[in-house]
Amino acid sequence: MQYQSQSVAKLYFIAAIGLFVGQILFGTILGLQYVIGDFLFPEIPFNVARMVHTNLLIVWLLFGFMGAAYYLVPEETETELFSPKLAVALFWIFLVAGALTILGYLLVPYAKLAEMTGNDLLPTMGREFLEQPTITKIGIVIVALGFLFNITMTVLKGRKTAIAWVLLLGLWGLAVFFLFAFYVPDNLVLDKYYWWWVVHLWVEGVWELILGAILAFVLIKVTGVDREVIEKWLYVIIALTLITGIIGTGHHYYWIGTPEYWQWLGSIFSALEPIPFFAMVVFAFNMVNRRRREHPNKAATLWAMGTPVMAFLGAGVWGFLHTLAPVNYYTHGTQITAAHGHMAFYGAYVMVVLTIISYAMPLLRGRAAANSPKAQRLEMWSFWLMTISIVFITLFLTGAGILQVWLQRIAENPEPFMVVQDKIALFYWLREITGVIFLIGLVVYIASFFVGGDEEEATA
């Protein structure tokens, strides 16, 4: 750690991991509800558990992104953070607001929560992923503005690198597109149209800028490859991302009442969306092969190489699988979508946050360069446990999805939804077992933080 103010990142990373645990616990509850329908009913109905699962995911990734920004921006810009105090204050505000929101989901019926928080004044609740009470959404905007102010001022007073700019651009984009969460028109088609301006333009747009910047930063650190080379790749990758991904939004506009030319535009452009992910794989492996130093943090290097591979598989390959309109006609809104969602989120965003944590946390905890080989071995075990689990979760959901599509939509006598769900229960059981293994992987991951031992000599 070169700058004192980078230390605020530690708080953010710890919170991120804590909320990650909550997300996975609720994931295993959901998985069980798929096969034991009345599990925890009516205390925690499926929709409530799902809100907790998805909202915790979003919030902990945001904590991870903010932690990453607080860690890497001072080092990139070669200056202390504009205001470490503001960063700490915003951390607690965000954590408390997030915790209260989750408690609200769990303790009162959703309609009651809407009433208590005055949703009628500015109705924004009840849309997938954006279920937060309006007051929480306003809180998110305030925290985001404070955070962006802090990071922007830091960049403006320091050295301006491409990585810092791209990160800043991604973070500003994240905040700007979130504003569409406040636009909830009565017209359902328009509602859905602009809902994607938050969801798609986040995960297949500006978040990829954040992903690229974090990955580029870690690759410079662990490989020692020239910054000019890495930043050139970064620009190429994010150029491909936005060139394909913006019009690629059209793959959500096939069946929601929007004009049918979107079937062409969405199919063509989103079919190209795997390209930037493929470029990212080539990039990461190339940089590691051309490394100029043997960085002692092997675990961080593993995460940095795993991220693009899993992002390519989850977002790229599993996205392409059902993105063409004639295919999507049959797969839209089935377990195929769930399969894609799980591997894409893990591969792209979970793994990049774990990459920066893996690189930065030892330094934040006062180590010279890396954790002890023993701790790293445990961390790498957790990498494989979680990553292989997510691969199998994805495969089982894909199996469930293929059967669902066949039985419910293609077979000569299409069967009702619930009948089909019973028939594919075996796949849900397999998914649940794999989910438990993922949870074990996460426990191993956390355990790796508590393993001591001597640090290996840095061989720079």
Added chain:
Amino acid sequence: MSGSFTKSMARNIFYGGAVFFFLLFVALTFDTHGRLPDRDNRQNLTEKVVLGKKVWENNDCIGCHTLLGEGAYFAPELGNVYKRFGSKEAIIGFIKSRPAEGVPGRRSMPQFNLSDEELDAIAEFLKYTSEINSANWPPNIQG
């Protein structure tokens, strides 16, 4: 990627590409707005439908169901439920009859204790939704 292809060229492609395709997206959005009146069933967007959408949102229906294929995959598609059930009364009857304590071992919709006005509104909202031109999706009545 070395030699004559420089970082500033890559940067220019990024900025140029991002701006161009975002503007194109905005232009397509304008065009979509112009075409929607023929497709989105807005002539039937009554006050009751608007109330129904609010009931839909305030009870987080999207947390289990899909609507035009979007949402959660735990419970049936509802974009075409009006056609599947055949009438508003059937929809209202189903929602009203959910057991508060669930069904042993099975998935069951919670009992939301909606008022008669809310029940009528949600059914009207689902009727309106079923009349949106969704390019013949879903493939069949099972959703």
